[in-house]
Amino acid sequence: MKATAQISSAERVGRVVGRIARALNRLDQKVQTWLVARGMASYAAQVLSTAAKLIVISALLYVAFWFAVLGVFVVAAAYAGRHTNFSDVGKTEWRNGPAGYGLYGSNGYRIDAHDPDDENG
Known part of the structure; x- marks a missing residue:
């Protein structure tokens, strides 16, 4: 000690x-x-x-x-x-959707500028 x-x-x-x-x-x-x-x-x-x-x-x-x-x-x-899932954030793709062919986000809404009355766009 x-x-x-x-x-x-x-x-x-x-x-x-x-x-x-x-x-x-x-x-x-x-x-x-x-x-x-x-x-x-x-x-x-x-x-x-x-x-x-x-x-x-x-x-x-x-x-x-x-x-x-x-x-x-x-x-x-x-x-x-x-606790946030960032894998879907920013995923956009060109495809045919409910508002015609265009750029759609991961939420299913079209995000590019378009005129819904224009049948060619």
């Missing part, structure tokens, strides 16, 4: 997130102290700090929402592309 315990990657990520949170908290306290030193009331500095945090969180949630919407559209497009 090893003398030093190995930490997992989850624990390592947790420690990094904790360090970042502590650093941001210290920065917030420094900004509040600076504002109070400049003459702002203590409660006003706290309100301003909380408002700034809410604005940042709202912006992050807004961006995350639109990324989620984009992800849903990508998944829907992939699903539709996977």
Whole structure:
């Protein structure tokens, strides 16, 4: 057995997130102290700090929402592309059909320009 315990990657990520949170908290306290030193009331500095945090969180949630919407559209497009039969798309042929000889699509309708009253065309 090893003398030093190995930490997992989850624990390592947790420690990094904790360090970042502590650093941001210290920065917030420094900004509040600076504002109070400049003459702002203590409660006003706290309100301003909380408002700034809410604005940042709202912006992050807004961006995350639109990324989620984009992800849903990508998944829907992939699903539709996977379950669509493209083998018949674009198959046209010249043949005799209900509207006479002409260019017919895979749906059975004539797609070339023709005059139905013209007996030669």
